[in-house]
Amino acid sequence: MSGPDTPVRDGTREHFEALFAGDNDPWGYRHRWYEQRKRALTLAALPAPRYRAVLELGCANGELAADLAPRCDRLLALDGIARAVTLASTRLAAYPHAIVRQAWLPDEWSDVVPGDDRFDLVILSETGFYFGATALDTLADHMAGALAPGGTVLACHWRADLADCPLNGDAVHDRLATRLGLPLLLRMSDADLRLDVWCADPRSVATREGLRVAAGP
Numbered sequence: 001m002s003g004p005d006t007p008v009r010d011g012t013r014e015h016f017e018a019l020f021a022g023d024n025d026p027w028g029y030r031h032r033w034y035e036q037r038k039r040a041l042t043l044a045a046l047p048a049p050r051y052r053a054v055l056e057l058g059c060a061n062g063e064l065a066a067d068l069a070p071r072c073d074r075l076l077a078l079d080g081i082a083r084a085v086t087l088a089s090t091r092l093a094a095y096p097h098a099i100v101r102q103a104w105l106p107d108e109w110s111d112v113v114p115g116d117d118r119f120d121l122v123i124l125s126e127t128g129f130y131f132g133a134t135a136l137d138t139l140a141d142h143m144a145g146a147l148a149p150g151g152t153v154l155a156c157h158w159r160a161d162l163a164d165c166p167l168n169g170d171a172v173h174d175r176l177a178t179r180l181g182l183p184l185l186l187r188m189s190d191a192d193l194r195l196d197v198w199c200a201d202p203r204s205v206a207t208r209e210g211l212r213v214a215a216g217p
Contacts, residue, residue, distance in 0.1 A: 013080060013104060020083035027126075029063040038193060039064055042125065042156055045186055045197050046071070047205050055119040055146060057105060057139070058127030062088030069095040072121070078112060080104040106131075106139040118148040125156045128172035129165045136172065140179035150201040153180055159194050169194050 019026040029035045042064065051072040059065045059077035065088055069075050075098040079085050085102045092098040103112040122143050128136055143153060155176055157169030167175070173196050177184065182198035189195065206212045 016081045017083070020081055020087075024087055025061055027060065029061065034192065035063070038125075038156060038195075039067055041188065041193075041195055042123070042154065043067055043071075045154060045188065045195055046121070047152060047185055047197065047199060047201075047208070048121075051119075051121045053117075053119045053148070054121045054123070055113070056123045056125075057143075058125065059088050059100065060084050062091035062100070064123070064125060065098065065100070066091050066095075068123070069098045073097060075099065076101065076113070076117075076119070078103045078105065080108075106135055106142055109139075109142045113142070113146060117146060118151070119146050120148040120151045121154070122146060122151070123154045123156075124176070125154075126158060128155065128157055128176070129162055129167045129169060131172075132166050133175065136167065136175055137179050140176050144180050144182075147200065150199070152185070152197060152199040152201075153182060154195070154197050156193060156195040159189065159192060 027035065049071065053074040054068050054072040056065050056068060056075070056077045059079045061084055062077065065075060065077040069092060075095070077088055077098065077100045079088065080103060082102055085100050088100045092100060101112040103109065124143070131139060147153070155173055157172050159169040161168045173194055177196070177198065180198055182200055183202040184196060185199040185202065186197040187195070
């Protein structure tokens, strides 16, 4: 049986396993300027300099996780592919507070994220377009449930349509915005990518640091 949420070819476990079987960096995270720039934008967009606990969904070989680790007290990075988990674990070996776990999302969320675990930053980058609408809604619900009070969600995705993927980056972000129901703190986009930051604490960075007075009700 097939339907709008049937796993697509480019989103299957076999597809990702084949990618990592032939290349430790299948998307060129380490050498492409597009990827390096995107990570820099992601880090600059975070409204706080440091976090207590960070959750990254779809960490691949751990390049973004390695930049997040110095900015948090605890990092949990998830990926559905065993080879990616091995690579990310090696990349994060210098950070004992960083843990990488294998989980095929959203189905295996509860296997790796305890129900009482809370994170003040959750990141979904270049992963959401592999999900069908219902699966993405389920993932968004998990993300919202795992947020600590005042928590932040950052999403960043390629905007162009991808063959065999049910959603593009804009559709992913629009759906996340509706499902999360959090205030939008920041949005940046160009022809290639869209980056959104939602936060239960709607204050700007300058307001948080006392550089400006928050507007009244």
